[in-house]
Amino acid sequence: MDNRLLEINNLKISFYHQHRSIQVVRGFDLSLNNREIVGIIGESGSGKTVSATSILKLEDETQSIDSGTIIFNGINLLELSEKEYQKIRGNQISYIFQNASSALNPYKKIGLQLTEVLRNHKLPFSKNIVLDVLKEVGIEEADTSYDMYPFQLSGGQNQRIMIAQGIISKPDLLIADEPTSSIDASLKRTVLDLLKKINQKSHMAIIFITHDFEAAKYLCEKLIIMYGGLVMEEGEVNEIFAKPLHPYTEELIKCANSLTQGDLNVYTLEGTAPTPLQFKEECPFISRCKMKLPECSFGIPKMTTLGTRKVRCIKYETR
C-alpha cells in the first residue's frame, strides 16, 4: 500500500546515565497512513515523548537508538546524514513542543520567529503569509501579536504560536506533544478543533501525544497506549473505549470516568509507574495489576495481534 506515511518498527532507545546505559523505550511500533490522526497515551516517563522526538532525531549525545527502523515516505530516517535530515525536519515533519513558553525564543518577536521557519526552509515568506497563519490558529489581534514577544502573550496564545510555527511550512506530518496540557478547558476544544481542521484542510497526518483521554477520544482515530517504555495496546479509538483489552487501559478508563461521573472518592490506580531505572524483564504493569499471574514476571509479554487490535499481555498470548 502506497498510503503508508510512517512506519516505525521495534524502536529501542537508551540514555546514558551515571556511567551506564538505561533503556527507556523498549519496544515502540507505529504505523501511520496519510491524513491519519494517531494518539499516543501514556503516563509521564512511559517513553512517549522520547519515541516521538526520535522520529526527528532531536536527541542529544546521551541518547542513542539501539535498534529499530523509522521509515518515512519510503526512506529509513535513521540512515540519513544530519544534512539530509535538516531537509525533513520542520519541512516535512514538524514538532509542536509541550511547554510553549519555554520552546519559543524569548528574545525574538513572534513575527520574526514565524518568518524564520519559512526562510530557513527556503519557502516564500512575507508578513501577510505569517498574519494569515496567525489568524488561522485563532490569534485575534494578529497585527499586534506579530510585534510582541512570547512573554507578553498568555500560555494559550503561545501554544497557538507554536502550532502556527508547526503548520506554516505545510508539513506532511505534524507531531503535537501535549498541545492541550497547559491551556484551559475553553481553549482545549478550540485547539483540538484547530488540529482537526488542519488535518482535513491541509491533509496533514498528526501524531498526538497526550495523557488526556477525553482529548484523545475527541481527536484521534487510532490510539497507542504506552506504559513502562512499551506499547501496551493499539487499536481504533472507539474499540478501545468500548472494550479495553489490557488491564492497564481498563484501569485508566475507570480513573478518567470516575471524575466525570462525580464520584465522591475518585477511583485511582494505587502506586506509581516504574521509572526506567526500575525496569525489569517482566510486565511493567505487574505491581499495579489486579489480574496478575505468576507468569507475568517471566519476561516482557509479547505483542499479540487480535484482528485489528494489538495488545501486550500474557492473558492473550497463545500457548
Add this chain to the structure above:
Amino acid sequence: MPEIALKVENLSKHFIIRNNAFSKKKIIKAVEKINFEVATGESLGLIGESGSGKTTVANLLVKLLEPSEGTIRLFGKDITHLSEESMRPYRCDIQIIFQYSQAMLDPKMTINELLREPLEIHQVVSQHQIDDEVNRLLKMVGLSETEKAKFPSQLSGGQNQRILIARAIATRAKVIICDEPVSSLDVSIQGQILNLLMRLKQELDLTYIFISHDLNVVKHMCHRIAVMYQGEIIEIGPTEKVLSNPQHQYTQKLIHALL
C-alpha cells in the same frame, strides 16, 4: 453561620506595560474590582481561560503581588497593606500550592530540609519536636519516611505535589490556595492528589480556593464557583447551579466547550 475566612472587596491589579522606552504606557487591567467571600470549610473554585487573571488573584491573596486597589480581609483582619514583616504571622494562615511542583521545590534541598523549612521559619513546633513533626507531615500526605533523604528530582511529579501540600499544611494553614494543583499530573495520579486534598480538608477543616481550568476537577472539589473573564468575576454561585444553568454568555461558552 460559619465564620468568613477570606473576604475580598473591589480588588484590582493593574500592570503597566511599555514596549520600549519611547512608546506610550499601556495599562493592563489583570484583575478589575472583584468581590467575593469564602466561609471557613468552604471551597471556592475559580475558573476562566488563560489570561483571565486567575493566577494574579491567587498571587494577590497571598500578597506575592501588591494590589492596586481594594482590600483583602483574612479572618476579619485587613492584610492588604501589611509590610513583609507584619504579614509574616498571617502567612501561617494562608498558603498556596502551585502548579509545577518540581519547579517550586529547591532542587538542592532534601525532602527533610524542605519540610523543616516552614516549621523553622514560622516556629510551629519547638526545635526538638521538628523531626517528629516532619514524620507526621509525611504520613499525612501518604509518603514514607524513607523519602526524607531524597531530592525532589528523585521523586515523581505526584510525590512532589504531595511535598508541596505537606509544606502548605505544615504551618497549620487554614486557607489554602490551590493553583492548578493537578493539571500537570497523569490521570491515574490526579485522582490520588484530589482524594488527598479532600481528606485533608475534612481532617483539618481547611478552606480551599481552587483554581483550575478543568471543570470536572472543579465540579468535584468545590461548593461554589466563580467564573473569571478578562479580569472580572462575571458569575459566582453554587457549583451545580452555575454549571446547570449558566447565566453569562461566556460561562455558557465555557461549559459548551467541555469535551
